[in-house]
Amino acid sequence: MTTNSSPQLWLYDTTLRDGTQREGLSVSIEDKLRIAKRLDQLGIPFIEGGWPGANPKDVQFFWQLQEDPLKHAEIVAFCSTRRPNTTAATEPMLQAILAAGTRWVTIFGKSWDLHVTASLKTTLEENLAMIRDTIEYLRSQGRRIIYDAEHWFDGYKHNPDYALQTLEAAIASGAEWLVLCDTNGGTLPHEISQIVQDVVKVTGEWGVGTRKESSQSPIPQIGIHTHNDSEMAVANAIAAVMAGAKMVQGTINGYGERCGNANLCSLIPNLQLKAGYSCITEDQLTQLTEASRFVSEVVNLAPDEHAPFVGRSAFAHKGGIHVSAVERNPLTYEHIQPEQVGNHRRIVISEQSGLSNVLAKARSFGIELDQLKAEAKQILQRLKDLESEGFQFEAAEASFVLLMHEALGDRQQFFEIKGFQVHCDLIEGKETSNALATVKVAVDGKNILEAAEGNGPVAALDAALRRALVNFYPQIATFDLTDYKVRILNGHTGTAAKTRVLVESGNGYQRWTTVGVSTNILEASYQAVVEGLEYGLLLHSQAEAAVKASS
16 A cells, blocks of 8 residues: 555556567557557656657657647657667757657666677767767757666676766766666566665765766666566566665566566556555556557457456455455455455355355356355356356356346346248358358247358357347347357267357347357357347346336
């Protein structure tokens, strides 16, 4: 818990630059703008927008933010030092940086002598001149500088004297932040801690004038930028903060090149709720889970369901003993209150469940069961029987709700399935097939026969069902089939194998998942699709009932 006296940490998000270097991740200008505005709402003070001049997309991104600036955050342009044996004033890429119009610029330079001689193919002295000239020039143009010391920890371990000279050059030229980068992601926390302590001590001495060249410079602030190649990025960033770093750089969901960057969705709550630092407001912290999922949706990557703090399973309880204990006191199996980061507790239902799981899960859906009555035990037994047949209710809670209503004898009969047929035309050379589905359903005693086409049998079935029902239930027009997953349960039986289908549906503001199991993939799909529509209608009827009750 932070207080007014909690030490301040400055968060620096590089999702829009470093994060987009993740393999398979690509964003448009519109995507970048949406993410930037969401990070601004989250309270991130520094947002690195990209490298203006490196590609047309980043140039346009910065131009658009000049027209419609963020409300709170500083948008930061990113660039390298000038090239060897040139001048910063004549360097074209620095002109693109200036044109971006940001107040803050992050410049990265080489800290490791190996990179200077092998990558830049220049001298150690020229590298120092590149750092000084670049920062001095940008400072003369009114920019404030964050200096990223690339490969800092490797450079310091191989040649500490030269690595420190690069920092001294940055300070003497007017850099306000020195960010120490574990670019290869191979450093361990105890090394990070010791080296950051060394740097904090030395730069503090420079700031009070023990080094002549930097005697007029302010005491610099230290930052940390870690990569996750050794699964240490979050631990290393925290170790650096404990050793004196005041800025933490990272990305939402840990996106980044190779194994990723330090994950801000883990760093922020760890630093704020456990270490006592002030990063964002408590209200903003409750938006963390939503922000994590928003970014994953925009970049079109599936959310990590098991991510700490923000994952769907972060506060999910499956074992009966765990559930019983959490019901009595959440501290028994939860390290924080899930609501602090905008998440929530979930009771998972499976064949391993005890009666306490069923009672807790029912309660979460507004259904009060009496453990002494037969219905609760019947639900538990039905659950175990179905899961032995291949059903899975952990990820299909909507199907479990319908199962409970059926056991209680109050499952609403919105429609009745009379039958269906599907015809597919497989066209050689095409990735999808044309499909025609015919369905027969009964609503209020009326039989309806409808047909629809789709780019596959499931899409055709879904479309035909909707067409048959929409005149009776217009709200179905707002339902979408958002995800479809298939798993073969016993592949050793070949084409006779059972198939489990999970269908995720939504109505624009809620999502729910249903399950179907059969040796026929179409029948399994149909079960899941039908229950998806049924559950959506149940939600709608409950919402209408709540409105009537409140009025």
